[in-house]
Amino acid sequence: MTLDKQTIQKLAAYLEEAEMHAHDVTKITDDYPQLDSEDAYAIQAAIRDIKAARGTRVAGLKAGLTSRAKMKQMGVDVPIFGLLFDYMSVPNGGEVKTSELIHPKVESEIAFVLKKPLKGPGCHVGTVLAATDFVLPAVEIIDSRYRNFRFDLNSVIADNTSSSRFVVGDVAQNVEGLDLRTLGIVMEKNGEIVAMAAGAAVLGHPAEALAQMANHYGARGEEVPAGAYIMSGGATAAVAVQAGDAIHVRFQHLGAIGFRFV
């Protein structure tokens, strides 16, 4: 930690305000270059507290920077973790209001719901699968509060890993007998294929993202609770969208998700 409590609070309010009013800001490390990842997660927690004081609840957890391409780009070897809030949930078939967002991008991923808590350290793919109730298809709408999506690792952690909206599909599957590594995903924008992937794009196996998440929280003495909804990180590339765009994503074994930007 390099920042005092007051500065953490100030930066949390700065980023939270940008999110709620849909305007972009300069990245916080411009003014606080020494800011480390502990500071960044503390700012993220302070954002959670600001929202909690308004009655906003945490609806789930997410992993970010889970693809090797993005990790190399950011020069890191571990993913980052953020929070999903109740108002971020958009129903399958629903609409996302672009007026409430800055410069949204969509990415497709696999979501997990736990039946048992996950407590690191020492979690691995096997631990995660044993603790999983079922998996679901999901689409995340990310929206960095930073101008032109330009950020460094600690800035994006503080900005709640660009969390903005998410859409959950309707088909739940047990993980027994389901190969999440080779599970295919095809994402279309306005009827044209814009991205494709298989589950292995996320750390070799989507459950690895949850293992690292559990180990991350475990190191802080926290656990990922039973019942938690967790998004394992974008398997596809993030695709920019605007009002009028329709997104349709097909998942092998998990059905499809469709929604529109208005």
Place this chain on the structure above:
Amino acid sequence: MTMAPADIQKYGDELYAALVTRRAIAPLTDRIDGITIEDAYRIQERMVKHRLDKGETVIGKKVGVTSKAVMDMLDVRQPDFGMLLSGMAYSEGEAIPTDTLIAPRAEAEVAFVLKHDLNGPGVTAADVLRATECVMPCFEIVDSRIKDWKIKIQDTVADNASCGVLVLGGCARSLRGLDLSVAGMVVEKNGEIVSTAAGAAVQGSPVNSVAWLANTLGRLGIPFKAGEVILSGSQSPLMPVQAGDHFRCSVGGLGSCGVRFA
């Protein structure tokens, strides 16, 4: 303007000599004014005839130029095809000697095996599903007899669609209940994941690619028989190959195929 039979022969002979001696030649498109794709298929036929005369048999066909990226690169809006010959097939696990090839590149694909003849035109996806005995994961090792892969569409068509050698994975599945368009594709090179995709990368679905082939062959009067193997088109980027490399592709709901080079 179509090319004179003597010229068709000459360039077909030249490509066959390049194949045998492993000495690549200058692009035909630099040397023949106004060469058409139809001319190129006649040159291909001549090149292939040499192999048949030497005792090889046709074991199937390959479809190439199936992805949007490669179509854009070659500035065409349709795939191409080449002939698979008995001398091209390697078994899974067998080392492919790179010194038998010029500039090999690996592509991960899904192969079809026909149980009925497919007589186009008029072949739809439904006919392909009905006529397919099974599908298998596979690698096509493409190679170019044109120097440094400096190909236009006519060059690759004349050069038997840049076909080199192929390996079929040791597992086969029926297409009943297997939606290839969303089947994930994970490709590893020397143990590291290098790409993921889904079947939709090929003409929306590999099934569509085979339908295109059947209709095209039907128009040209080329037989398309029960028992033939069809390589439906690449679901990975072209990956340069060196002696000592090994690759594995895994297809969701299907299985995997490995290939190694010496």
